[in-house]
Amino acid sequence: MPRRTATMLASTLMLIALLCAGVLIRVPYAEMSPGPTVNTLADHDGEPVLQISGHRTYPADGHLNMTTVRVTSADFRMNLVEAVYGWLARDSKVVPHDTLYPDGKTEEQSTQENAEEFSQSQESAKVAALKELGIPVKSWVIVSTVVKSSPAEGRLHAGDVIKTVDGTAVKQPSDVAKLVTRHKPGQAVVFTVVPAKDQAAAEKEHKTATTTRKVAITTRASDDSGAKRAIVGISAGTDHTFPFGIDIKLADVGGPSAGLMFSLGIYDKLTPGDLTGGKFVAGTGTIDDDGTVGPIGGIDMKTVGARDKGAQYFLTPAENCAAAAKDTPGGLTLVKVKTIGDALDALKDIRTGHTADLPRCTSKS
Template identity: 60%
Template sequence: MPRRSATMLASTLLLIALFCAAVLIKVPYSEMSPGPTYNTLGTQNGKQVITISGRKTYPTSGNLNMTTVEVTSADYTLNLVEAVTGWLRHDQAVIPHSNLYPDNQTEKQAEAQNAEEFSASQDSAKAAALTQLGIPVGTEVVVSAVVEGSPSVGKLHAGDVVVAVDGTKVTDPDQVATQVTKHQPGQDVVFTVIPPGKTSSDLQQVTITTAKNPDTGKAMVGIQPGTEHTFPFAIDINLGDVGGPSAGLMFSLGIVDKLQSTDLTGGKFIAGTGTIDADGTVGPIGGISMKIIAARNAGAQYFFTPSSNCSEAAADTPSGLRLIKVDKLSQAVQDLADIRSGDLSALPACSK
């Protein structure tokens, strides 16, 4: 074989070997890409995303789209070829695996956390929207989570409304621990609860034998009490296969739009993202660069961007998409009024 041919063959075999090695070499990175967007004013799988009963609603137009990202699963790590390809692509982001799944979180644990955050986000979104409209909102104490292996497993459940402990009415989560720790470990404590989806006519008495808290030595039952809001009419958000807290702002805007006579969008296509607190404060989210791509691909003209995410979003904004910096729900409602009036100079812009 001629020397040149031998050299070329050796080089080719070396390249093939290197490529195979790169495919086999795993790197501690995951991939993020633009996910689907959902119009909070529209339907999904034949159902309205937001349904309201017991209160007059009004027609809406246009779009108020929440945005999502797609990520590789917890049990999948990229190989070197996939990581390099992702770094080179505009519509993908390669990030450390631990950023998405801290503390070696499993896929099941990640899904449970996302579902919990999504549920809490819906609760805050409803409260923020009604507060924006001047509609009174109440609160109740609930079981946020049951600790695995604790005395409450199988007796209390996430979502149970805690009405009283040992006959004493509770209106704050801290009161639950106060009542439980009046007991000695091994003594019984009685919870009065309303199971999820039930009403006050379905009160249940649940007796739990306390255990010893290994950290404090005091009595414990093994639940995490929290607070949820109560509303004067039913608001349901029907959106499966979505998790995390980042849709809060857009859910709030969708609820506001349906409950007031003013058509918020004026027929425009607005998308956005951001967590929301019950007082209407908008917070930062992850994956902003992928979400603005998803929004523009869907046809959005404007994008509500949490102020903390503004510089990252402004660094590479898709052509034809206008970023609107937002900190409060009330501000977003005013921004929509400016869009309807055509006064775009009043919109707060994101800067790099």
């Protein structure tokens, strides 16, 4: 066999062997890629994304698209060839598996956590939009979760309204932990609560619940390293009563990052005129009850997905700006926002054509 032929054959066999090895070798990575974008002003799967009842609404044209990221499942094990392809591709990103699923989190646990975050983001989006419009929203502190086998299990329940702790009125979720940790482990703390079922019944009749009960719970030491805190085993959250119906209908989406775009969509439907001026605006960002916009993950995948769908402007959380600006898709303007007020100001500039005034993202901010 001629030397040249032998060399080519050996090279071919080696290449085949490397490819086979690459397919068989599993690596501890996962992949992110652009997910669907959904216009919050329009229909999705045959029904409006935002459904408002009991209050006047107005037609809203244009696009206020929320964006998503598609990720590989927790039990998916990427091979070396897939990882290399993902590293080279512009429309996907390979990251350590633990980045998406820390502490061995299962697919079921991740899905549940994302669903809870998505639900909370919807509530905060409603509150932020109504506050911006000057529409009152009633709020109170509730028991959000009860830790299994904790002192509070069976004594307090998710949805109970926390009125006081040791007689001190509770106004914010953070007040609960502050009041409990004034105790030493082993001491009793007294909660005054409205039971969840009584609160639900009162809300259904648009009344204020008046039935309360006192619950004494003996604290235990926290599992923290170092100094031990007194805990009862609950997390506190906030619940709201809205003056009219606002429903967000969007299945198969999780996480908190659509909060900003939901709040803008609600605001647009409750006000005359058109926030976007018919422009295609997309964006992302968490939002809290006060309208503060927070950072999210996968920003580079979201900008790619938005531009692929035709977005011209992308509302970007200020803390994500530097990362997003490093590889901005052509034709997409990244607009920096810190609050819902910033976003509304930017939309005004966009619809009136004053785009030179937009606060743009740069690689340094």
